Amino acid sequence: MSVEFCGLALRHPVINGSGTFDAIAARRAFGEDLAASFPFSAYVSKTITLQPRDGNPPPRLWEASGGLINSIGLPNKGLEVYLREDLPQLADLLGLAADGAAPGAVPLITNVMGASAEQIAELLGACDARPEIAAIELNVSCPNVKTGLDIGADPRQLAEVLRAVRGRTSKPLIVKLTPNTADVGACALAAQEAGADAVSLINTLRATALSPDGRSRPRRPWLGGGTGGLSGPAIRAVALAQVEAVAARVAIPVVGMGGVQNARHAQDLIDVGATLVAVGTETFRDPGVGARIAHELQEIMVGR
């Protein structure tokens, strides 16, 4: 069941979606149970930005039909504090030695986001210097300060930014594509041509909810951030279509995610071309689900 992904030997194909599992907080809640049976074969951090972010004002959640709209706003302590405080804790939890490569360890993938090529270059450079980080995932669902357009929403802009930053790290670079674009396959191809080692998708679909007080005029958005992103079973069919479209266009590995709740859903993504599958919102409902999906996938594979 072990999988090779961008030069990393992973125990199984199930990882977490960025921002859906805070390993440090989870260790406080679940104790050493977590370290003893870490559910994911690689751990993807929350999105890290250069400067600290508080995140969006509440309310931040809306339960939709078969899913969740969130408007969290990427709260994080910023690059400097992440590297200084979180990285040693994560290395300890994941079993990483100081050189980052311990047998049996869970490789760490750090997710970063910047609003310009300059910001992204700085983030990649800082992560490149840290042996605990096995790979970097770049969140391109961020408006470009120069154009106002999400960096990953346009193939040409995405390629331009990636070419400008690619040289800053020799670690594997995964581009987390945005689904909020006209042609996700074209964006994936652009990422590959600009030097991405892998792509991951889908991120949440832009979504909103109105305040349930139907009498107010004008109707107000429910979420403090105005709009948010939809995840969960509601987006699974969209994810399958986008992963299929992307896998058909690129030669680099694809990390598929979106509404995965069980091994059958994970197998669907693998069958349309995903190398790894990420679990996100379902982990909110059951933190043990990643391990269960990995186990069940193994049984499916053996049965084939």
Add this chain to the structure above:
Amino acid sequence: MSEAPFARRALTVTGMDELGAYRLLRVADPDGPEPQAGQFAMLAAAERWGGGEEERPYLPRAFSIARRSDGESQFLLEDVGPGSRRLCELQAGDRLWTLGPLGRGFVAPSAGRRAVLVGGGVGIAPLAILQDALAAAGAEAAETTVLLGFRDAARAEGAALLAGARVATDDGSAGHHGLVTDLLEAEIRRDPDVVVYACGPAGMLEGVRALCERADTPAQLALEAHMACGFGACFGCVVPRRGGGYLRVCVDGPVIDAGALERVDEHAGAPA
């Protein structure tokens, strides 16, 4: 604080008791960790969770652990939305997904201070297990004051969950006609050497917080918030922290020292 097993567990409902307008859900959990007073669990019915109005509920719901006795955990429910409605339908023998105990609970009063328990509505739940814990730690029943506020007499029947409660109702149909904070104000005036433990709706908690701040009385507030996960993953359940930034109710709370909050904001969620 007690740590939770790292996966949700399917438990069996042992009973559903009526308590006025509320329901007391009882669940067999002989092997579960002993919760600390103030901790909570994420609950979801094992069957028919989803498929209700607008295909909800989808996420599990956070409930304070109201009481723990003889291997049984108890939760106080009020039917306010698709999640709590489905949970209220459960009967003995039904299965329930449970994740917990989660979060930080109440801290025992420092020497020389009496506990005053202040609850509102369904938020009285964690005060029951706290009263049990205080009694087990040797506090005389007479030392602990319990003040509970409800909308009306039907809800005030929930006060039976705790021993020796004094009650206030919004409509005057039971006990003091007015707010539970009226009772608290008089209590603090009578004896200022107390620690206040409070749980209830945001408006009540803000009243308690402001009153205790003025009186320089230490207070621990058990907050309610909608959360997707309960273990720090989703960052959805935040409240503003005094001095800037946010606290996650699930892992920084649900019991938060009143001094850490500028105010308790009214951003109560859509019916859960």
